[in-house]
Amino acid sequence: MHRLILILILALAIPAVAARAETRLHATYLRTEQPRPPVLSNLDPVPEDDGPAGARLGQTDNATTGRFLGHSYTLDIVSVPPGDDPLQAARTALAASPYLVLDANAADVTAIADLPEAAGALLFSVAAPDESLRDTGCRANLLHTGLSRSMRSDALMQTLLSKRWTRVALIVGPRPDDGDWAEAMRRSAQKFGLKIVAVKEWSESADLRRSAAAEVALFTQDLPDHDALLIADEADDFARYIAFNTWLPRPVAGSDGLVPTGWSTVVEQWGAAQLQSRFEDLAGRPMRPRDYAAWAALRTLGEAVTRTGSNNPAMLRAYILSDEFELAGFKGRPLSFRRWNGQMRQPVPVVQPRALVAEAPLDGFLHRENELDTLGLDRPESGCTAFGESP
Amino acid sequence: MKRLFPVTALIALIAAQLATAGEIWVTNEKDDTISVIDVATLEVVRTIATGERPRGITFSRDYARAYVCASDSDAVQVIDTETGEILHDLPSGEDPEQFVLHPDDRHLWIANEDDAITTVVDTETRRVVAQIDVGIEPEGMAVSPDGKIVITTSETTNMAHWIDTATHGIIANTLVDARPRDAQFSPDGAELWVSSEIGGTVTVFDTATQAETAKIRFAITGVHDDRIQPVGIKFTPDGKTVFVALGPSNHVAVIDAESREVTDYILVGRRVWHMAFSPDKSSLFTTNGVSGDVTVIDVAARKAVRTIKVGRFPWGAATRP
Structure with a gap:
């Protein structure tokens, strides 16, 4: 049944591409600022725009592509200071657009996903590595581009x-x-x-x-x-x-x-050098894992709009979770989403400070469907049921 | 008389060999060199220093000059093919990766990977004639045999941009699967083939209408689909057969151009990028980035027959008769 709906949705989407109608997609990057614990060394301060800069690059990449198709993209970046109410900020953002990229801890992510205003919205989590969000605590309107632990x-x-x-x-x-x-x-x-x-x-x-x-x-x-x-x-x-x-x-x-790690300055293969230099030009610093997750979230939306010609959240969600979806993410394999818990499949670089040591999945770690699913919660291990359509 | 005949035949044979053997020029991305392979001996006979990160390579029509994209030097270098000397640099825009020489033998169309631009350079005046905004990370470049259309593929935008060479305007943008890397027109110009590295496909377009007419997929026993990443495309001169380099699957696919069927997969070195034919078209040379070598394929037998060690991360390849 769900398959049929998906096919119908995709079939409806095709004429939209052909028509080249103006399609607009607005997204909000919503950050709840977390106080950082004191650390012994000040050698590597966390940049103020860790995450938002990646979202801006994704937005720019989408806009360049959209230019040729009559698709336009806009992005708001909202940062909620400690003590302010993230739910209020989320409601405001959801009133403007159903697309939210969440740079927040698991509790805030869950609370926002559970807002009545978020029903039917499409949320991306970029900074909550918690296993629970991919397990029994998953939400149908929540996808993850950041890595789980x-x-x-x-x-x-x-x-x-x-x-x-x-x-x-x-x-x-x-x-x-x-x-x-x-x-x-x-x-x-x-x-x-x-x-x-x-x-x-x-x-x-x-x-x-x-x-x-x-x-x-x-x-x-x-x-x-x-x-x-x-x-x-x-x-x-x-x-x-x-x-x-x-x-x-x-x-x-x-x-x-x-x-x-999700990303590192030492990743240079698979065209990554280009992404690194585009990011450096934009942000004036190297790309970090959270930037990468934010970039991937925006590019996922962009890729779905490019292929479907739609800005409807249900249609984009169906496309993103379908077999058709694949994102070129500079990691040597197509990136896609796990239909059982909304986690983005991706190779994981294993690095030392000056070079890539390995990129997982390593040779020899086999999987009956996709070797990328040897990393993180596989279908039988995940207690997530919110994505009911998993076959 | 009887004794003389074999000798003359031998001389004729040697002369024929010398005349047709020729060279394959291979750019070594991480050695900043070109390895020149002698087709007769299958040995590297010259190593030529270039600018930083050489990738795309092509020759002027008379083969007196080689053009090389020195990506990290932000220049296209012009090399005297006899002496190996760098004559001068051409302005190329930032980070040139691939280019194509227009049939007029004068204008180079260059993909500027970091700038989302295609740059047109006049090789005589050494001036930039035009810059055209294209999608993100332009890479693959092709020109139609009649010289009327140039194609730029953009890797992150996932499109082939069709550019009118007379007006420098884009006349069509056609979506392909993820990360298009190479584009080639069929020898008669009727079709355009575009490889998608991450999508794992080759898309065929009808040149006249820019409509997609076929999508070619690949399957190699024992290799996961994700590792099958089409990059370089090469047509035989008769247009009947197409070779597609499949990157980290370490195979080259052989395709029947008419039926679109993959008829063979040839095992070569690791992460195969681009290819060049010997002048007599009997062998095909593949650059294998990760293994740092070149595989020689016997075209008729569809078999790899030799491996030649070159520099680090060989990328581009071009034939000099």
Whole structure:
């Protein structure tokens, strides 16, 4: 039945392309500003426009393409300061357009998706890696272009396994995010048959800029032997002080060293160099993972408008979730969306600061339908039912 | 007399070989060089230094000059093919990736990948004649045999832009599948073929109406569809057969141009980009970016017969008889 509806929708869409009628699409990038926890080092400040700059590039890319087809695109960027009501901002945005790109935590994303005004809207989450949003907490009007934690941890474990670094130790930071990231790595280790030989909670309160050499050596001295040392430190607080200071000479991975990520400056293959330089020209800085997710959300909308000639959210959603949809995302494979939970399938670069080490899925990790589905929650694992039409 | 005959025959044979052997010029994207392969010996006989990140390459009609897109030097370089010397740079616009020489042997049409522009340069006056706004990341370039239409494909906009060479105006924009990389007219000019790298297809258009007439798909046993990424397209001179390089699937497809059927897949090196025929059309040379070599295909046998090591990340290829 749903298939039939989809076919009808697509059939209706085709004359719109042929007619080249003026089609307008307005979207809002809505950010709820999150206070950042204090971190030990000031070396890498997070840019103010992390995320919005990617959305602006996606908007520009869409507009250039639209010019040739009579399609026009506009984008508002709204940033809600801490303490202000994100729901009110979302209502205002939804009154102007059904297309929202959400740069917000899981609680805000869920609350916005559940607004009565958001029924029938199409929302993209770019900054909430939480597994729950792809699982039982999913929403039918919510797609994800940002990576889930398990997509990152699966990519990392595939890489470690391919190197036969199968015995790993894990250091977990004190914040809730760190626990979630550690949990994702633990599950992925189990999924791919790696052994976690020890887990230690990071509790040192010393200023590691001065004493990392002494503190970290001591802290890691009692770990059983391992091939690699995993660190869960989502806020980028202490992780940078671990490498080269450990008791045993071992590579670090997870939140520092070998890192799985949605995007990185070291990604240059598959035409990525062009995207990198377009972004640099626009933002005056390198592209970051959140920028990439925002760019991908805008480009997903643009690609759907280009192919259907429509700006109707139900029609675009149906097209985006169909087999027809594919986005060229500079990662070497077409990007598409999982019909069971709205997550964008994508290769995951696994990088060190100066070069790409691997791009997951790695060779040999097979899947009966799409190798990209070896990363993150696959259909049988996801408890999401909101996308009822999954065959 | 009897003894003389074989000797003259031999001399004639050698002379014929010398006359027809020729060279294949290959640009090495990450070595900033061109490897010149001798078709008779299948060896690299010269290595020519270029500007940064050389990609597109073509020759003037008399083959006295080579034009090379030095992408990261933002220039098209003109090289004396006898001496290997760089004669001068042409203004090319930013980041030239591919180009096509108009049948007038004078105007180069250049895709400026970073600027969403197609630039037309007069190779005699060394001036920019026109710049045309196209889609994002223009790459593939083709000119119709009658010289009336130039095609630019844009990788992120996913279109072939049809440009009237007389007015420099765009007369049509046709959508293709994701990330179009190469465009080629059939030798008679009746059809345009466009490869889509991420879409995994080749779209065929009727030149007269710009209407899509066919879409060609590929399937290789043991290779996931996502890895089948069509890039370079090459017609045989009779227009009956088309070779399509399939990128990281490491195969070249052979297509019957009339029936649109894929008749063969030939295993070559890793991430195959572009191709050039030997002057006698009996062999086809493929650039294999990741393995850093060139595969020689026996065209009649549809088989890879030789691998030649060149520089790092070979990309473009062109034939010099």
